[in-house]
Amino acid sequence: MTMTSTTLLDRAHNGGVNGHHDAGDPPAKPSRRRFSAEFKNRIVDEYDAADREGRGALLRREGLYTSHISEWRNQRRQASEPVRSSGRRRSAEQVELDRLRKTNARLESELERTKLALEITGKAHALLELLSESADIDPKFKK
Numbered sequence: 290m291t292m293t294s295t296t297l298l299d300r301a302h303n304g305g306v307n308g309h310h311d312a313g314d315p316p317a318k319p320s321r322r323r324f325s326a327e328f329k330n331r332i333v334d335e336y337d338a339a340d341r342e343g344r345g346a347l348l349r350r351e352g353l354y355t356s357h358i359s360e361w362r363n364q365r366r367q368a369s370e371p372v373r374s375s376g377r378r379r380s381a382e383q384v385e386l387d388r389l390r391k392t393n394a395r396l397e398s399e400l401e402r403t404k405l406a407l408e409i410t411g412k413a414h415a416l417l418e419l420l421s422e423s424a425d426i427d428p429k430f431k432k
Contacts, residue, residue, distance in 0.1 A: 329361040 324332075332351060336344055336358050348354065379387075 333361050
C-alpha cells in the first residue's frame with residue numbers, strides 16, 4: 290500500500306501511526322454535536338450574566354463560539370413569537386396574491402426613490418440655471 294503524506298498525517302492525528310489501526314480501517318467520522326434546549330438556554334443566560342472575561346472562559350470551557358450564542362438567542366426569540374400560519378396550506382390564489390403584494394410594495398418603493406431623484410435633479414438644474422444667469426449679469430466676470 291502506498292502512503293501519502295496526507296494519509297500519514299491523518300493517521301498521526303488519529304493515533305494510527307504506530308499500528309493501532311489496520312491499514313484498511315477508515316478513520317471514524319466525527320459526529321455533529323447536538324445541544325438540548327435546556328442547555329442552550331442555560332448557556333445563553335450564563336453568557337449574558339458574565340463579564341467579558343467570564344464570557345470567554347465560558348466559551349472555552351464548553352467549546353463554543355459566539356456564533357452559537359447568537360444563533361441560540363435568535364432561536365429563543367423565534368420560539369417566543371407567535372406562529373402565523375394555521376397549519377393549512379395556502380391556496381394558489383393566496384400565494385399569487387402575496388407575491389403580487391410584495392411586488393407592488395417593491396415597485397412603490399422604487400417609484401418613490403425615482404420621484405425623489407427627479408426632484409433633486411430638477412432642483413440642481415434650477416440652481417445651475419440661476420448661477421449661470423447671475424454669472425452673465427455680474428460685471429466682474431465680463432471681459
